[in-house]
Amino acid sequence: MNDNQLLRYSRHILLEHIGIEGQEKINAARALIIGAGGLGSPAALYLASAGVGRITLVDNDTVDLTNLQRQILHTTERVGQTKVRSGQQSLQQINPDIHVIALQERADGQRLEALVQDADVVLDCCDNFVTRHAVNAACIKFGVPLVSGAAIGFDGQISVFDQRNSNAPCYACLFPPQQQFEEVLCSGMGVFAPLVGIIGTMQAAEALKLIMKIGQPLIGRLLMLDAMNMEWTQIKINKNPACPVCS
Numbered sequence: 001m002n003d004n005q006l007l008r009y010s011r012h013i014l015l016e017h018i019g020i021e022g023q024e025k026i027n028a029a030r031a032l033i034i035g036a037g038g039l040g041s042p043a044a045l046y047l048a049s050a051g052v053g054r055i056t057l058v059d060n061d062t063v064d065l066t067n068l069q070r071q072i073l074h075t076t077e078r079v080g081q082t083k084v085r086s087g088q089q090s091l092q093q094i095n096p097d098i099h100v101i102a103l104q105e106r107a108d109g110q111r112l113e114a115l116v117q118d119a120d121v122v123l124d125c126c127d128n129f130v131t132r133h134a135v136n137a138a139c140i141k142f143g144v145p146l147v148s149g150a151a152i153g154f155d156g157q158i159s160v161f162d163q164r165n166s167n168a169p170c171y172a173c174l175f176p177p178q179q180q181f182e183e184v185l186c187s188g189m190g191v192f193a194p195l196v197g198i199i200g201t202m203q204a205a206e207a208l209k210l211i212m213k214i215g216q217p218l219i220g221r222l223l224m225l226d227a228m229n230m231e232w233t234q235i236k237i238n239k240n241p242a243c244p245v246c247s
Contacts, residue, residue, distance in 0.1 A: 001027065005097065009051055022212040023051065029211040030054045032115055034107070034135055035125035036083040037061070038196030039149045039203065041073035043123050046204035048091040048098055052211070055091060056101040056115060057084045070193040108134050117142045121207045124148040125200065129175065133245075136161065136171035140246050145217075146171065147206045149199045154192045154228040156199040159237065160206050160218040163246060168219050169237045172245035195227045 001009070001024065012018045012026075031052045033040050036059040047055055061083050063074045071083075078086040084102035091100045107115055108131070116122055116138040124135050124146060132148065139146040145162040148171055161170045202223075209215045224233045241247050 005051070008095075008097075012050065017214045018212065022214065025212050026051045026208060027053045030056070030118065030120045031207060031211075032056045032058070032119035032122045033125055034058050034123065034131065035127065036071075036073060036087040037067065037125065037127070038070045038191060039125035039151060039200040040087070040123070041071045042197045042200035043125055043149075043203045043207070044073060044087060044091055045094065046201055047207060048095045048100070050204070050208055051095065052098060052208075054099045054101065056103065056119070057087050057091075058103045058105065058107050058115065059083045059087075060104055060106040070191060070196050072197070106131070113138045113141065116144050119144055121210050122146045123203050123207055124171075125203065132171060132175075133177050137245055139163065140170055145210045147203045147210070149203045151196045151199045152191055153189055154195060154226065156195050156225040156227065157222060158199050158202050158206070158218060159222045160210070162210070162217065162219050165219060167239055169239040170243065170246040173240040173243045174222065174237050176240075177244065192227055195225070198225065198227070 009023045012023050013020055029052050031047050033044050036057045044055060063078050063081050063083055063086050065079055067074060073087040073090045082104045084104050088100045088102040112134055122139055122144055124132055136146060140163045143164050147160050149158045162168050163170060206217055209217055220237050222235050222237050
């Protein structure tokens with residue numbers, strides 16, 4: 001790190017569990033963020049400010065005025081722009097030392113697998129089960145840790161799935177792909193603005209811990225937030241020995 005970087009990241013370096021070694025791991029890391037909306041916005045902003053060396057943003061949507069109530073990567077002036085280009089601009093304004101790749105697409109199949117294989121950590125910040133299951137399967141295939149978040153209305157949840165631990169559950173252990181779930185979108189039900197900030201920021205925290213290999217990640221645990229009453233509930237997730245994806 002040069003002098004400017006030592007100054008920029010000094011408050012991390014002062015932390016006993018991070019130091020220069022931990023910050024260098026962050027600077028060398030490659031993060032893949034699926035979704036540049038409500039969850040992806042705070043997650044990406046904190047990964048960028050922390051110095052994650054390469055951040056790949058994947059989203060096929062454009063910025064809409066209705067997004068601005070919660071999607072803090074974007075601005076009024078960028079309505080109509082692609083979310084990934086808008087996000088790229090915001091992240092590089094915060095930290096010009098990092099490399100941000102903007103991909104306006106809905107990654108799936110071999111394309112998704114290639115992106116996951118080239119990442120150190122994946123953050124699922126999307127809003128549909130099909131993509132979540134595809135991301136989970138790719139992370140299992142290549143042994144890449146997955147930080148999964150979700151938020152709708154006043155309810156949020158977050159967990160970490162890491163198949164480098166053979167006893168750890170995967171996303172499909174929690175939400176079996178053959179089971180039918182009602183797809184609820186923000187456009188139809190709405191979402192409390194700060195809720196996505198809380199969950200997305202926690203996704204960034206879990207991703208940084210995984211990158212540095214510090215602390216206790218949310219593996220085998222699902223945290224659920226009732227923001228109306230500001231109450232957290234934690235449930236244990238066990239690996240499903242009959243899981244069609246990871247077993």
